Each structure stands twice: as structure tokens, then as C-alpha cells.
Amino acid sequence: MIKSIFKFMFKGLVWLLGLLALALLAIFLYHRFQIAQESRLIQKPFGQLVEVDGKKLNVYTAGKGDKTLVFLSGLGTNSPVLDFKALYSRLEEDYRIVVVEPLGYGYSDDGDDDRSLDKQLSQTRKALKAAKISGPYVLVPHSIGGLEAIHWANRYPSEVEAIVGLDMTMPHTEVSDQERFTRSYQIVQLVRNLGLARLPIFFNDDNAPAIQSGALSEREQAIFKALFHRRSVTQAVMNEVKARDKNVATVNQEPVPQVPTLLFAAVQKGGGDTKLEEDFAAQNPQAQLVTLEGSHYIHDDQPEEIAKRIKDFLGK
Incomplete structure (x- = not known):
């Protein structure tokens, strides 16, 4: 039996x-x-493809003005050009807007090379040069793009006029277990490659801040989703994930750049911990810290308020 x-x-x-x-x-x-x-x-990119180290990187430009704002994306943002649109569309009448899509992001080629801060910065600067965009620049980094911005300001201070941080990663950010962090991205990569991310339980409009911002047309929303399903965790992004702890350690050894700095820190309803941002701002008399309620993609949640404060900041 x-x-x-x-x-x-x-x-x-x-x-x-x-x-x-x-x-x-x-x-x-x-x-x-x-x-x-x-x-x-996605046959035609938003921007122009320029050659850097044998690969094609996408550089988007818009607007006009005396100041050039260079947007640097966060880790794994599948379409930086579209993700930043809610914010830069409110700034392009007053400033020159530039979005450099790194290796493995958006319309740029993928690659399996080193993702150290030195390598990332080298490729960003080469892309700007190839696109004939000269500095000095106002760097506008989101999330982990803040590490590159800090490194840039320290390595090439004459090229950085100011920094506007969009909930950017701070020096001395607590780095969770690197092995577990990498494994989580490997799982996400597998889910995407198998197509499981197309199931509603994994992806819908509610968890895409760029779409929820209302800044994208129907066609742009479709393009954003198409890039999400094919570009979210590329090999270059995975290499960047693996280099995260080393890149944080690199910035930890560097001084706080002494340039005009405007930091936007996202906090949940009821407040949040902004100690790292406060410590960073306290070491630079030219720094301002603004806390705004919203998600990590604060530039999609509160683009109107951020644009207004950027104009006030740069006007001064």
C-alpha cells in the first residue's frame, strides 16, 4: 500500500x-x-552613437544654454535617456542637457570589460569628447552614479562646475554582503533571460517610476518596456554589480569635492536616515541638502520641485 x-x-x-x-x-x-x-x-536610438574603446556608446543631447548638465544613471537603469526625461524636459529650455548611456545601458553596446570607476569615467569622458561636448560640466548623478561624479570631481576638478545629486550614493555607504548582492542580480538576470519578467507579477506600470511620471509618450513607454526586457541586466551591468564594493572603497579614500553641490535625498513618508548626506554636506561649505518625500527614483517622483531648485541653485 x-x-x-x-x-x-x-x-x-x-x-x-x-x-x-x-x-x-x-x-x-x-x-x-x-x-x-x-x-x-528600438532601431533608432534617442541620441547619437559614438565609438569608445571599440564599442558604441549612446549620447543624448537636448536644449541650449551656457551650462551643460551631464546626467549619470544609477545601477541597472535600463534606459537612462527615458528615465531622466521627467526632469530634463523641465530644464532643457535653460540648459544644455546630456545623457551618456554607459556600456550595457539603453542603446549602448554591451561589453565584458572592467567596471572600475577609472574605467567608467574614462569611457564617459571619451564619449563626451567624441560627441564634441566640452566642459566644464554640471554633473547630475542618480544613485551609484554619484560615485563616478565624486571620482570625476576629484580626478579632473577643472571639468566639474557643480554636482546635483539625485539620491546619490554617498561615501561610506554600508555595503551589504557582496556575494549575496551579486547573486540577487544573477537571479534577476536569469528571470529576464527566461522571459519570466513579462509576467505581471514581475513587471507592471506601477513599478516603473519613469512611466508613472507621465513624461513619456505611448511610444516612449513601449520603447522603455522593450529595453527593460532586453537590457536590464547586461554583462556590463553584472560586472558593475561585482565591482560595487571596490568602487565604494575607492570613493571612501577620496576627499569631499569642494564644488557647489546640491544634494536631493529621498525619504519615505515620516522621514528617514540622511546622516551620510548630512556628513557629506558638512564637509563642503558650498553644499546644500534637500530632503524630499519619494522613492529612490526621486527625479521621477518630484521632477517639478527638483527642476525649480536646480534653476535656483545654478542661478546663484
């Missing part, structure tokens, strides 16, 4: 695993079909 029960359970498990395998295959084939269908949406 017990033997029969185990035999029945084993057959049931085999059937269940078989159905699961078929479901995964169906999702994967649908994902590949959608990738092919979406290819026509």
Missing part, C-alpha cells in the same frame, strides 16, 4: 515537473518572439 502511494506521488511529481518545464518553454518562446517584434521599436 505504502509502495503504491509513493509510486503515485512520484508519477504526480514527474507530471508536475513536466508541466512546469512546458510552461517555462512556452514563456521563453513567447519572450523571444516579443524580442523580435520589439526590435523595430
Whole structure:
């Protein structure tokens, strides 16, 4: 009797695993079909492709003005050009807007090279030079892009006129277990490659701040989603994930740049911990700290307020 029960359970498990395998295959084939269908949406980049170290990087420019604002994206932002649109669309009448999409992001090529701060900064500067965009620059980094901005201001101070941080990563940020952090991105990469991210439980409009900002047209929303499903965790992004702790350690050894700095710190309703931002600002008499309620993608949550404060800041 017990033997029969185990035999029945084993057959049931085999059937269940078989159905699961078929479901995964169906999702994967649908994902590949959608990738092919979406290819026509992203044939023409927003911006121009320039050659850097044998790869093509996308550089988007808009607007006009005496000051050049260079936006630096956060880790894994699949389409920096579209993600920053809610903010820069409110600034392009007064300033020259530049978004450099790093290796593995947006319309830029992917690659398997070093993602140290020196390498990232070198490629950003080469991309600007290739696009004939000269400094000095107002750097506008989001999240981990703040590490590159700080490194830039310390390595090439004559090129950095000011820094506007969008909930940017601070020096001495507590780095969680690097192995666990890398593993989490590897899981995300697998989920995306299998097409599981197309299931509503993994992705919908509610968890895409750039779409929720209302700044994107219907076509741009479709392009954003297409890039999400094919560019979110590229090899270059994965290499950047693996280099995160070393890049934080690099900035920890550097001084706080003594340039005009405007820091936006995102806090949840009821407040939040801004000690690192306060410490950073306290070491620079030209720094201002502004706390705003919203998510980590604060530039998508409160673009109007941030744009107004940037204009006031740069006007002074």
C-alpha cells in the first residue's frame, strides 16, 4: 500500500515537473518572439552613437544654454535617456542637457570589460569628447552614479562646475554582503533571460517610476518596456554589480569635492536616515541638502520641485 502511494506521488511529481518545464518553454518562446517584434521599436536610438574603446556608446543631447548638465544613471537603469526625461524636459529650455548611456545601458553596446570607476569615467569622458561636448560640466548623478561624479570631481576638478545629486550614493555607504548582492542580480538576470519578467507579477506600470511620471509618450513607454526586457541586466551591468564594493572603497579614500553641490535625498513618508548626506554636506561649505518625500527614483517622483531648485541653485 505504502509502495503504491509513493509510486503515485512520484508519477504526480514527474507530471508536475513536466508541466512546469512546458510552461517555462512556452514563456521563453513567447519572450523571444516579443524580442523580435520589439526590435523595430528600438532601431533608432534617442541620441547619437559614438565609438569608445571599440564599442558604441549612446549620447543624448537636448536644449541650449551656457551650462551643460551631464546626467549619470544609477545601477541597472535600463534606459537612462527615458528615465531622466521627467526632469530634463523641465530644464532643457535653460540648459544644455546630456545623457551618456554607459556600456550595457539603453542603446549602448554591451561589453565584458572592467567596471572600475577609472574605467567608467574614462569611457564617459571619451564619449563626451567624441560627441564634441566640452566642459566644464554640471554633473547630475542618480544613485551609484554619484560615485563616478565624486571620482570625476576629484580626478579632473577643472571639468566639474557643480554636482546635483539625485539620491546619490554617498561615501561610506554600508555595503551589504557582496556575494549575496551579486547573486540577487544573477537571479534577476536569469528571470529576464527566461522571459519570466513579462509576467505581471514581475513587471507592471506601477513599478516603473519613469512611466508613472507621465513624461513619456505611448511610444516612449513601449520603447522603455522593450529595453527593460532586453537590457536590464547586461554583462556590463553584472560586472558593475561585482565591482560595487571596490568602487565604494575607492570613493571612501577620496576627499569631499569642494564644488557647489546640491544634494536631493529621498525619504519615505515620516522621514528617514540622511546622516551620510548630512556628513557629506558638512564637509563642503558650498553644499546644500534637500530632503524630499519619494522613492529612490526621486527625479521621477518630484521632477517639478527638483527642476525649480536646480534653476535656483545654478542661478546663484
